Amino acid sequence: MTDTTTQKGDQMTDAPLLTDRATRLPAGSPDPAEDRSASTGLSVHGLRKTLGGRDVVAGIDLDVAPGELVSLLGPSGCGKTTTLRMVAGFLTADAGVVTMGDRDVTTLGPERRPSAMVFQNYALWPHMTVAQNVAFPLRTRRVPKAQTAERVRAALELVGLTHHATSKPTAISGGEQQRVALARAVVQEPDVLLLDEPLSNLDAKLRVGVRDEIRRIQQRLGITTVIVTHDQDEALSISDRIAVMHDGRIEQIATPAALYARPATLFVAGFIGSASTVAGRFLTGTPATVGADDTVLVRPEQVTLCEDSPLRATVARVLARGHFAEVVLAADDAELRAYVTGPPPAVGSETGVRLGEVLVYRDGLLAEVVR
Ligand SMILES: Nc1ncnc2c1ncn2[C@@H]1O[C@H](COP(=O)(O)OP(=O)(O)OP(=O)(O)O)[C@@H](O)[C@H]1O
Ligand SMILES: [Mg+2]
Known part of the structure; x- marks a missing residue:
């Protein structure tokens, strides 16, 4: 991997999290300054995946504008996670093209895409502390120690887990683990943030709090975001647009208001409101x-x-x-x-x-x- 570290980052000791985009360090980008912008959109065309003999993702087309938040909403098993994993690069598509900004990332591994993903099952390292888990993606990108420490501190503060910095994932609750996974993604300051049911294990009050916080950060920084959920309230309350998925396809994509007022199919109508x-x-x-x-x-x-x-x-x-x-x-x-x-x-x-x-x-x- 190319070492993309610059000395600029060392000056960021008291900067708030995720504000200085010029210090952001994507893997595989030889010149971060040149590649940094708040205008990275996401395009998915003709995305397909067959698993176990079934067309789990059966031709997805999706354009997410720079800074837009789109929810993938649909019932269990409709292909949301599979779609997101292909967008993030953790799963190879059978067909289709994924573009981030003006880069075709279809054949790139996840660490070479300007995206970060929060997994449905958290995927934390059990032998590392909470802080080490959050720091991990920065370590692999060789971000300077002082900057890493500050960004990890800010990320943990963001999700309300400062007091658990030295705990092991096994010693914290499911909801807390979920927030660690969220911190580990936002600490990377990605151009494209991919979240797979990031709130599913939080209690009702925390869920609304973290949800609003995700939206606030996402809007402030203009991070292009795709969030998977099967909770219509969640989708309706934070999305610019919602893509309703059914059997591996997007059945309708529209603003929350349009989706509610004019559901194009009975399936969508039954799913919204x-x-x-x-x-x-x-x-x-x-x-x-x-x-x-x-x-x-x-x-x-x-x-x-x-x-x-x-x-x-x-x-x-x-x-x-x-x-x-x-x-x-x-x-x-x-x-x-x-x-x-x-x-x-x-x-x-x-x-x-x-x-x-x-x-x-x-x-x-x-x-x-x-x-
Ligand atoms: N490796 C695999 N082999 C065979 N089938 C698979 C595999 N991975 C996923 N599937 C199937 O593909 C379908 C879609 O799975 P996926 O995880 O994308 O659904 P989802 O929409 O994220 O559902 P949920 O809301 O339950 O998380 C499911 O029926 C699942 O059983
Ligand atoms: Mg899923």
């Missing part, structure tokens, strides 16, 4: 050309209770949600949900229901928006 699906005949009497075999998607916020509506329903359940109630309504054999602020209706009572905007799906694809 809360919604009821009812048969097409439910909408008879509307001006739309809705067929009996169509599926109509109704979001709870598009359902209002009003006595004078001809569409009748029975209140089946009332779920307390804090500042509002979620009212479950039975209408024929369909179930609808509505959010009600103020006193909810009594269970068993009959009520009129009015629908706002609903989405009509034909053969699984969004066909019409009906208001």
Whole structure:
């Protein structure tokens, strides 16, 4: 490996973490100063992988703009980790091209890519202390000792683990190990940050805290980031765009708002936000050309209770949600949900229901928006 160390780094003793991009030292880059910029985007085209006779990744195209955060969201086994490992260089693709900035990195090993990855299973070295684990990627890149110490200190502070610097990974909790893995990635100050379920083992409060912290760092430094998750709330709250994966493919990629408002397929609709699906005949009497075999998607916020509506329903359940109630309504054999602020209706009572905007799906694809 080329020694990319420069003396510049030695002056960084009291600099905050990840602010001085000029001192960043990617492996395999003979001239860091020339190659450093906050404008490294990521491009993936035609990425494929067959494992155990199955097309686990079946042709992924993904463009992540410089400084953008894109989530890969999808159910277990849909190929998220496999995709990320190929982007990071830990797994060789059967086909496809991966570009970071203007460099084709498809055939480069992970240490020669300007990226860092946090693994789903942490992959910490058990014989090293927490601080040594975080320092490891800097040691392999021969970053000067003083700079390494400062960057490790700052990274551990970032994830709230300063007090565990000298602990072994086996002596800390799963959530703490996960944060060590995160520190080990951000300490490298990568152009492209690849995170595989980095929050899955944190408790609810810590999860939101670390999530917001990842977003804050990522935005401040403009690090191009791909984060794998199967948690829609996580994806919706930190992403510039979300790519919904299904069976080795990206089914839709869009902003959180667009994905929620106009899910292109029933699969995406079922994965993002809360919604009821009812048969097409439910909408008879509307001006739309809705067929009996169509599926109509109704979001709870598009359902209002009003006595004078001809569409009748029975209140089946009332779920307390804090500042509002979620009212479950039975209408024929369909179930609808509505959010009600103020006193909810009594269970068993009959009520009129009015629908706002609903989405009509034909053969699984969004066909019409009906208001
Ligand atoms: N080495 C392998 N040999 C055979 N099949 C594999 C191998 N690695 C992964 N798979 C299969 O490929 C599919 C996708 O795996 P992958 O780990 O990418 O899923 P994932 O989307 O990350 O799921 P999760 O949310 O559970 O982490 C799974 O069905 C998995 O069993
Ligand atoms: Mg996975």
